[in-house]
Amino acid sequence: MKQYAKLIKQINKVTTKENIKIDELMGNHTSFKVGGPADILLTPKDVNEVQALIKICKENNVIYYLIGNGSNLLVRDGGIRGVVIKLCKINNIKVEGNKITAESGASLYNVTMAALDAGLKGIEFASGIPGSIGGAAAMNAGAYNGEMSMVLESTLVVDNNGELLNLNKDEMELSYRSSAVLKYGYTVISVTLCLEDGDKKVIKARMDDLAKKRSDKQPLEYPSAGSTFKRPEGHYASVLIQESDLKGTCVGDAQVSVKHSGFIINKKNATAKDILDLIKLVEDTVEEKFGVRLSTEVKIWGEDK
Template sequence: MMQYEKIIKQINKVTSKENIKINELMENHTSFKVGGPADVLVTPENAMEVQSIIKICKENKVDYYLIGKGSNLLVRDGGIRGVVIKLCKLNKIEVEGNKITAQSGASLYDVTMVALDKGLKGVEFANGIPGSIGGAAAMNAGAYNGEMCMVLESTLVIDNNGELLTLTKDELELSYRSSAILKHGYTVISVTLALEPGDRAVIKARMDDLWKKRNDKQPLEYPSAGSTFKRPEGHYASVLIQDCNLKGTSVGDAQVSEKHSGFIINKKNASAKDILDLISLVQQQVEEKYGVQLSTEVKIWGEDLLLAKEA
């Protein structure tokens, strides 16, 4: 950790010591419940602190990584070299008329519950998506015929010059699991949604219906990162995987869910390597049988354990 002493001291000047952790296991910060240690993990409390920490990392030529809830992330067993900036403390939600502005670390669940409380409709689809609104905006998250692009009005980001920049819906270039945020490596600070007035009872009924569908069809009782693979053009990943008779296939404690073949789950004590090996096996067999290349929807960060030891 000697190489990080200087940067830790600099970060401690812009945020409190309690917000800085050394050699923090990423299994404690991802929904997969796997992942080795991050050299440094910091939880800033406001946009100014985020700007300052990113600037410090850039000036010291240290890699940095932004996470929200860690619900779409697989960290390798060797962990992450550099600084992980976790935005969980940026979680304020404000309502003005038909618009909700939420800081990037606010959970989608909390945002949808605020919408329900205020009688605003349009974001029901996101009620059961287990992530932060910042990540959802960046990847244009969606489910059950709804996507963030349907309700997003604008996003406040930190650009590559370290400046705050407001992107309109058109400037966000939202497409399937992609956006200008991802393309340019921007950092989301807050998101503004434009919703419509609705009947609370109808909104709640829609949320309850979608929650039941999720609970019935998805392996919510196990750690996972949601849908493991992107939807290939003209196909459904889960159907291809099921048709390859891969449902229930395991590598170590990683398993293709028997409940929903689009999910790879951590049955008990899976390692990141178990999950990665299972992902590779699924990709190989689907391509061999159908000629379709499956791309992961989950982000994969960090180093393998052996490489970390050799270093």
């Protein structure tokens, strides 16, 4: 850690010691439950700390990464060099009329429950997505014929100069699993949703129905990052994988789920290498059989061991 001595000294002036972890295993911070250590993991408590920490990293030419709940992330076994800023403590949710403003670390589940409590509809599709609202806005997350672009009004971000920008829906450049946040490396601070008045009983019934569908069709009992692959144009990744006879295929403790072939799961003690090798096997096999090259929806960071 000698190379970070100056950096850590500056970080200590911005945030408290309980918000700073050294050589922290990323398997403790991702839904896959795999991943080597991050040199430095920070959990700032508010937007001012986020801005200050980003500025410190930039001034010291230290690469930094932002995560929410780590639910769409695979970290390699060698871990991450540099700084990881985890936004889990920035998670307030405010309801005003038909609008909800949620800080980036708020879970999608808590945001959807706040909408239910307020009798607001439109965000039910996200109730079972195991991520944060910041990550959902960044990747225009979606499920069951809904996606963030349908309900997002604006997003407060920190730009690459450490300044706050409020991006409206058009400025967010939302497309399939992408946005201006990913394109330009912004950091989401909060998201404002515009919803519609609804009947609480109807909203709850919709959420319950989607929860049952997820439980019936998805391997929620195992660590994973949700759908591993993006939907290729004109196809469904899960169908291509299943028709390639890959359902149940294992590399080490990584497996193409027998319940839903679009999911790669950690059966017990998979390494990131197991998961990456299985991803490549799936990509190569599907391409050979159908001439379609799958691409991952899950983000892959870090170094090999």
